[in-house]
Amino acid sequence: MPMDHPTPEPQAVCSPITGSAIFIVATLAPGGDAAAKVRAWCTDIAALTRSVGKRVPSGNLSCICGFGSSAWNILFGSPRPASLHGFREFGAEGRRAVATPGDILLHIRAEQMDLCFELATQLLSSLGDAVSVVDEVQGFRYFDMRSIIGFVDGTENPVGRKAAHFTMVGDEDPLFAAGSYVLVQKYLHNMTAWNALSVEAQERVIGRTKLSDIELDDSIKPSCSHSALTTITKDGQEVKILRDNMPFGRPGAGEFGTYFIGYARSPEPMEQMLENMFVGKPPGNYDRLLDFSTAVTGGLFFVPSADLLEELADREPFHT
Secondary structure, eight states: OOOOOOSSSOOOGGSSSEEEEEEEEEEEEESHHHHHHHHHHTTHHHHHHHHHHHHHHGGGEEEEEEEEEEHHHHTOSSOOOOOOOOOEEETTTTTEEOOOOOSSSEEEEEEEEHHHHHHHHHHHHHHHGGEEEEEEEEEEETOOOTTTTSSBTTTTTTOHHHHHHHHHHOOGGGTEEEEEEEEEEEHHHOOHHHTOOOHEEEEEEHHOOTTTBBBOOTTSEEEEEEEEHHHHEETTTTEOOOEEEEEEEGGTTTTTEEEEEEESSSSHHHHHHHHHHHHTTTTOOOOGGTTTTTEOEEEEEEEEHHHHHHHHHGGOOOOO
């Protein structure tokens, strides 16, 4: 790390939540030429984001780029982030957090979709045939920060310095300071079954009131509710993650979904949440939201600091 920049600049993980987003997951093409092209592209991301964003300064355009475990080895070799590994599956058949292919994640955010669309176009054009897009989702903000199932999403997100504390790697892995781990899943919802529930039944599944977004009292909140199982504590302290989930869908195709995206300084709290949800706490006491929601993708990525992202362009891995 250059001596005049002792604290790396992070990517835009803690930027304000926006009205639109595009999530792109891509796999790396085989061969050294593709890897070299992706490494060179690492220096283009910030410049392209500035160029597109400057056209609408009020649009709050940002882009976050992360890399999967196997792709990191191919692209950059050692050293590697201490806790980066493949997505860990949880649960049983019919209720499973599945792992799906993914080497590169792009999380593009802005107040309006045209900015996201333009930046995605420019970024993918620069990559050319070095990657293949395996999943692309255009997300939108739904009324007053609600998910497609009608409940407010992300209420318990940390803010300010706490957001940085819970999302940024620190002294525990100094070579990757100011980086983050990000876990993504695409969920599809059975809205016919969900809407057949009464509001009170829905509130027991989520663990919060629907209209006012207030957490149910512990005396009445089921232990299998979504909020109960996704609250993680360690050494008596709550460990938070930063969510920027977005609804998506195609009404004509009967597709209604939530793109889950969570950032943390370690994969551990996010994986604990998935284990609680899909296996249960204790086992069998699983998240009842999964009776209506199915995870169809899953990936874990490391988001290097903005400074390291540019430096990675010059890091050619040594293969024996």
